[in-house]
Amino acid sequence: MSNYFYVSPEQLIKDRAEFAQKGIARGRAIVATIYDVGIVLVAENQSASLNKISEIYDRIAFAGVGKYNEFDRLREAGIRWADSTGFTYSREDVDVRALANYYAQHLGDMFTEGPKPLEVEILVAQLGGSVRPTKLYRVAYEGTIADEPHFAVVGGDADAIRAHLAESEQEVHDLATTLRNAVAALAGPDREISVPDLEVAVLEDRGGRRTFLRLTDEQVAELLGP
Amino acid sequence: MGLPLFSAAEDPGPNFVRFAEVSGLLTTPEQAIDAPHATTVVALRYGDGVVMVGDRQATAGYIASRDVRKIEAADAYTAIAISGSAARGMEFIRLAQLSFEHYQKMTDADLTLEGKANYLSPIVQRNNLSSPLVVVPLLAGWDPTRREGRIFEYDGAGGCYERRDFATIGSGTPFAESALRLGFRTELTREEALDLAALAIYEAGDNDPSTGGPDFVRGIFPMVVTIDAAGFAELPTDDVRARYEAINERRTQAQGIAGGTLR
Numbered sequence: 001m002s003n004y005f006y007v008s009p010e011q012l013i014k015d016r017a018e019f020a021q022k023g024i025a026r027g028r029a030i031v032a033t034i035y036d037v038g039i040v041l042v043a044e045n046q047s048a049s050l051n052k053i054s055e056i057y058d059r060i061a062f063a064g065v066g067k068y069n070e071f072d073r074l075r076e077a078g079i080r081w082a083d084s085t086g087f088t089y090s091r092e093d094v095d096v097r098a099l100a101n102y103y104a105q106h107l108g109d110m111f112t113e114g115p116k117p118l119e120v121e122i123l124v125a126q127l128g129g130s131v132r133p134t135k136l137y138r139v140a141y142e143g144t145i146a147d148e149p150h151f152a153v154v155g156g157d158a159d160a161i162r163a164h165l166a167e168s169e170q171e172v173h174d175l176a177t178t179l180r181n182a183v184a185a186l187a188g189p190d191r192e193i194s195v196p197d198l199e200v201a202v203l204e205d206r207g208g209r210r211t212f213l214r215l216t217d218e219q220v221a222e223l224l225g226p
Numbered sequence: 227m228g229l230p231l232f233s234a235a236e237d238p239g240p241n242f243v244r245f246a247e248v249s250g251l252l253t254t255p256e257q258a259i260d261a262p263h264a265t266t267v268v269a270l271r272y273g274d275g276v277v278m279v280g281d282r283q284a285t286a287g288y289i290a291s292r293d294v295r296k297i298e299a300a301d302a303y304t305a306i307a308i309s310g311s312a313a314r315g316m317e318f319i320r321l322a323q324l325s326f327e328h329y330q331k332m333t334d335a336d337l338t339l340e341g342k343a344n345y346l347s348p349i350v351q352r353n354n355l356s357s358p359l360v361v362v363p364l365l366a367g368w369d370p371t372r373r374e375g376r377i378f379e380y381d382g383a384g385g386c387y388e389r390r391d392f393a394t395i396g397s398g399t400p401f402a403e404s405a406l407r408l409g410f411r412t413e414l415t416r417e418e419a420l421d422l423a424a425l426a427i428y429e430a431g432d433n434d435p436s437t438g439g440p441d442f443v444r445g446i447f448p449m450v451v452t453i454d455a456a457g458f459a460e461l462p463t464d465d466v467r468a469r470y471e472a473i474n475e476r477r478t479q480a481q482g483i484a485g486g487t488l489r
Binding site for chain 1: 228229230231237242245246249251320324327328331332334
């Protein structure tokens with residue numbers, strides 16, 4: 001006969017939160033910042049093929065930190081949700097707030113009821129247009145959702161990066177300045193991140209329907225300057 | 227609909243149609259419905275790509291519409307055309323467009339042209355075996371690895387066949403195909419291919435009651451597109467109008483007799 005031990009709800013939540021935080025803190029952070037004509041997403045990523053940043057829909061991008069298999073499944077679910085919503089209604093009816101809420105619900109459910117909390121944090125960005133506003137949402141491992149007005153940070157060491165950006169991003173800049181600030185914040189005071197270790201994508205109107213664009217190493221190097 | 231999450235074993239992967247079926251987004255009708263039908267599109271290879279021309283008429287015992295677009299860009303380098311039920315055809319085009327983009331977003335890679343062609347086969351089959359011959363598509367595109375235009379045609383059961391010359395779909399096929407058979411040469415120039423394809427649709431419009439020819443009164447002309455290394459492009463109406471005015475003028479000079487117009 002097995003023995004069951006009483007664990008208080010406070011202790012259970014605390015343990016689960018600690019478990020998830022530990023997993024997320026191991027991963028490098030991701031920054032998304034609004035610039036004058038778009039949104040730039042910047043991640044430190046040694047892999048050139050296992051992406052952390054991805055296109056969800058015409059004006060929506062996704063970024064995830066933590067366990068790759070967990071956030072990649074959420075990314076796929078987001079694309080499926082967006083494509084089927086656009087197919088059922090219209091492309092203009094796909095809104096990032098609904099998507100962020102679904103992510104929050106799922107992460108919240110997994111945190112309280114799942115076999116283990118998901119060790120991920122999600123960032124979704126929407127480039128505003130004639131119908132919808134520009135939005136940045138951050139969804140934490142336990143389902144907390146935050147609406148960020150100018151920049152959002154997820155992942156390990158997010159507080160220090162946020163403090164750094166609060167200083168450098170007091171106003172909206174152009175893409176080059178915004179990218180430099182984001183990379184400086186990700187690197188911190190004591191190190192530099194080389195261009196091949198950066199994964200950068202933007203949401204920007206280029207005359208077409210889709211706005212997501214991955215920047216190549218050459219483009220990133222040119223924007224960062226010498 | 228909530229967040230569509232799947233276990234690894236049940237995951238439909240980057241295939242949008244499979245996902246749509248699993249999630250109940252797509253339903254297959256039990257039998258054919260008598261609804262407007264769209265007709266006659268030709269695709270023709272030339273030296274640097276593919277030309278596609280389609281008439282604009284939808285028929286349901288009467289002329290249901292005079293300005294249907296039967297050719298659409300499935301993505302930047304692929305065009306898809308439909309004949310048969312207009313309703314199912316439009317859905318078919320939307321599904322194809324969405325599926326190619328869905329695959330690209332899910333996998334961060336483009337489908338090859340052959341991959342796109344094969345992907346459509348089961349959709350044609352699903353459409354047509356439950357409700358006989360509702361939609362027959364035509365796929366044409368620029369193959370960036372082979373650096374040439376390619377055409378894929380389908381039979382009603384979903385069989386996919388690559389054509390090295392030209393392909394025709396819809397009720398005007400006998401007339402359009404005859405014009406193409408007489409006028410086609412390998413290594414046509416873009417201009418020659420455009421004129422020949424435009425003439426093929428003119429002949430279909432002249433002889434087939436369901437195919438619409440150029441409508442000078444309303445200013446509605448067959449849709450003319452090219453797909454080459456620069457991608458999908460639709461010819462402006464003025465350019466198309468000039469081509470059909472030239473054909474019409476020749477035909478008027480010949481007092482309406484078709485012979486001799488193929489030069």
